[in-house]
Amino acid sequence: GRRPVFLSDDVVARLLRYDDLIPRLEAVLGKFSLRDSAAVVQPVRSVMPVVDHNGFLGLMPAYVAYEGILCAKVVAFYSREEGSSLPSTQATVLLFDPEFGNVAAVMDGLDITHKRTAAVSAISAKLLSPAQSDVLCILGSGHQALSHYEVFMQLFSFKEVRVWSRRMEMAKQFAASVQGSVTVCSSVKETVDGADVIVTVTNSSEPVLFGEWVKPGAHVAAVGACRPNWRELDDVLMRDAVIYVDSREAAAVESGDIILSGAKVFAEIGEVLNGTSPALREKTTVFKSLGMGIQDAICAKLVFDKWKSNQ
Ligand SMILES: NC(=O)C1=CN([C@@H]2O[C@H](COP(=O)(O)OP(=O)(O)OC[C@H]3O[C@@H](n4cnc5c(N)ncnc54)[C@H](O)[C@@H]3O)[C@@H](O)[C@H]2O)C=CC1
Ligand SMILES: O=C([O-])C1=[NH+]CCC1
DSSP, X not given: OOOOEEEOHHHHHHHOOHHHHHHHHHHHHHHHHTTOTTTEEOOOOEEEEEGGGTEEEEEEEEEEGGGTEEEEEEEEEXXXXXXXXXXSEEEEEEEEOTTTOOEEEEEEOHHHHHHHHHHHHHHXXXXXXXXXXXXXXXXXXXXXXXXXHHHXXXXXXXXXXXXXXXXXXXXXXXXXXXXXXXXXXXXXXXHHTTOSEEEEOOOOSSOXXXXXXXXXXXXXXXXXXXXXXXXXXXXXXHHHXXXXXXXXXXXXXXXXXXXXXXXXXXXXHHHHHHTSSOOOTTSOEXXXXXXXXXXXHHHHHHHHHHHHHTX
């Protein structure tokens, strides 16, 4: 039958694992950076404001031809008041049969969004963090903070993990909710002091991380601020760091940190993976992540294949 299956968030979460995901994400990011439309087609997402609710709806189609994956994610993201009980992100993924064009599966896209974003940040850290990385900092304590914590703990062996959140009680809750030991800090300056890897995962639209506080040589994975007038990083950091992105085209239209600072993009992560651009890990590096449809497509196919093999 041609009737799509529906996979709920708990099913998706159970089937999606970082160790399956990371090599496939590395492969697709590399293919993307070749700009070979016979292998990967992925336009910059179209984003429509949802004016009454201070939010946006993004449509993220992707065709990963070399894997036979046709997919589209629809993602809603809202600028919520801190402490709001309303969700800041919702997502649904449609996986198509590329031959017929029908929808084979509809799946909740929240766990996919959390995990693939964190996995891509971890890939950036594998390539760009200082050779000796002891201290990890997470700025923000929401969903992305948690997925980033999980995958960074799986992949690396930091001696210390610190977390900051604008409301300290949220950082305390975060620290209490995870298994390992996490130091809760009261200011960003104190959190990032001497840190090797800094993950920014806030809903802020203004800079929270300032270059003067960042240790030379540190690596920053900047995950929030996905609108052209939103910032998470200041001009000093954007000017002093070597800037890597997931997609040059997306960065040029969506990243306030890049557009408003006038910073030059040095390379895509895919170019580093392909060996066509160097990983300057001894320099201060920023990976400006915006999120890509190809990342969701890879996850959706993984989940669907695993689900089918369990039937
Ligand atoms: N690059 C990518 O691929 C993706 C990026 N994102 C972005 O990641 C960010 C975090 O997403 P989630 O963890 O799902 O959201 P969340 O709502 O679960 O957590 C947001 C965190 O930001 C903090 N926050 C809110 N306003 C703040 C402000 N003005 N200053 C400092 N902190 C503030 C909150 O306290 C909370 O800790 C969002 O900006 C989201 O748009 C989300 C999905 C994918
Ligand atoms: O890639 C993604 O799904 C998103 N990036 C920013 C908000 C949601």
